[in-house]
Amino acid sequence: MTDDARWEEVDRYVGERLLAPDAALASALEASAAAGLPPIAVAPNQGKLLMLLARMQGARRILEIGTLGGYSTLWLARALPADGRLVTIEADPRHAAVARASFARAGLSEVIALREGRAIDVLPDLVDEAPFDFVFIDADKPSNPDYLAWALRLSRPGSVIVLDNVVRRGAVVDPAGDANVQGVRRALDLIAAEPRLDATVVQTVGEKGWDGFALIRVRDAV
Template structure:
């Protein structure tokens, strides 16, 4: 038995993936293309991507919002949850990341249902509000952590009762419990919890995760009012 720690976490992720996350040329190709393009390897793990897909599929999501596209790996998982007439809007700040993601989305055959918008996410979210976009059924937030609260507030305005909002990287290897930590990402995550705790229109919890992406976690919120 491997000693407890990252090596064991990665081995268990590989075991889970080997049984429950079969190879997918589009998804595997997106990872390879992202690596070749020099994108940071901060995408969700395969089992986490499938979890997002299953959550969206369980609730019958037809309209999905993603904040933080990177190379489009999680985008593809979410797009797989949509019916043929569904729609996914994904927001990416970095033009190079967006270029890679757009190619990955096209290669997977999802260009017809994915709307990739490039620029500061706050601006893109404001534009969606101004357009009078239909409420989103499922929202995935995986972008710059200092802006999490702004993204949550915008997501709530773009939601309906029953919408599910998931935020990634909310444990930060345990640093989230350190109130003296000056890292803006940690401070942004702590603000996320404070917002979720005081916002009466959502009911939320969080789960710690370990695996090939290290020690972190997901926050999950249900819009209730």
């Protein structure tokens, strides 16, 4: 058995034991596949990790940059208290339509505000809705530095930011990597140079292959 196959087997094993069947989440994945969306949503165990992180944070206001078909959005929305709110941004109208339908089926349309448009254009409009307690960045990787800068601006001391897909099967260490790698590397350089941020990177393996995420906290004081 190859490493990739073993990683997928472990993900299935964990999912069968620790993730209860969920019709709304399953439907979101099915709708995305039926609409021909790219199969790049977070894995189920990673979705639950996001939910747990947001819940541990006590997040009441969550920002997601990159909705896709809404699968990760649903996981994050499940972390919110009754009066919580989640804002998610999606540039592709077709993706947004799939996501909206999934939010409605899950009964979460009143909790989730989906803003259509390029994130870099939408983010300035969220200043009056800030601060956000938890930010998940999972959009076009070349724009990661811009998204991270806005996430910091829209956060508060103690906020948590998760930046996804930062390892890229190890390509992150290649200074001559493609535009996606360069976007990750610039974002990590920004984190390293920003005294208001405290962070690490966690490598992951599983059904999505070898990747990882940056886990970032806005410092209480500098």
